[in-house]
Amino acid sequence: MNFYAKFLKGLFLTFLGLYTYTYTFAQSPTDELMMPKHEICFLGYYEYGQFDEYWEGALLRTNGTIATVQRKTALLMAAYGLTPKLNIYAGLPYVATNSTLPNGGKFAGAQGIQDYSIGLKYQLYQKKNEKGEFSAFASLNFSNRASNYLSDYQPYSLGLGAPQLAWRGILHYKLENGLYFRGSGAFIWKGYTEAEREYYYNDGSYFTPWMDVPNSWNYEAVFGKWIKGNVLRLEVSYVGQRSTFGDDIRAYNAPQPTNRVNMDRVGFFAHYYFPKIKGLGVLASYNQVIGGRNAPKMTSVGAGLTYQFGLFN
Secondary structure: HHHHHHHHHHHOOOOOOOOOOOOOOOOOOOOOOOOOEEEEEEEEEEEEEEEEEEEEEEHHHHHHHHEEEOOOOOOOEEEEEOOOEEEEEEEEEEEEEEEOOOOOOOOOOOOEEEEEEEEEEEEEEEEEOOOEEEEEEEEEEEEEEEEOOOOOOOOOOOOOOOEEEEEEEEEEEEOOOOOEEEEEEEEEEEEEOOOOOOEEEOOOOOOEEEOOOOOEEEEEEEEEEEEOOOOEEEEEEEEEEEEEOEEEOOOOOOOOOEOOOOOEEEEEEEEHHHHHHHOOOEEEEEEEEEEEEEOOOOOOEEEEEEEEOOOOO
């Protein structure tokens, strides 16, 4: 088997980037926290992810020639309370990818600004009683490429390079002792991305550079607890993704944005709010992909800071 066949065998469809990944940061479009009116919260976050195995279709393979693929993301995000029930969000990540082997000088990683994101979250319902509090939310998030990166350069591409629109519903129930449960479901529409070639195969021949990126359903289930009032928040979570169409990575061929990507991920999240420094918080996360189809077996860790204050106070 020649070098290129070995390399292609080691490729996978790299993780889909910021907005198909379900983040559980404070005051995000995926959680139950709402910013008070005219208050703003900034998040600075760094995440490191790596994998040395991936699923080619349903078959788990070792990367082989390219060894461990690394993905580093620096994220700046802001949330603002327009009203007590309506929040807006904006985010922008910087991504860098590389491999632990030099690939014989044939391939290099990539780095640059990935996709901008803007979103809304609205509190639809809230009901309190002597046992706890139930609430329901809806969010809408749009993202698109913010730089001219190569979307078909897998596994080092920064993202999919396609516009995405996510509709999400969120249900949350919190007990008086601080325990809470959250569940959410989202449909993510993904548009077309332009590849750097004029022909590709997707269960048939396509003589065009435009690739149809599969839509997906995303799910999240969270069990958490507030400790010492509202000082420390701890969560364990499950996140699932199921594409609605798409093809499999073919043996000895590179993956591409048309691939069906399914994923199951478990994680842990903690957020500490400093009692004596108003508005300042520190957070950390750990996530592990445990199952998938045309997906990496990714392990990731991250840490960041949040700062919240009144904008017009």
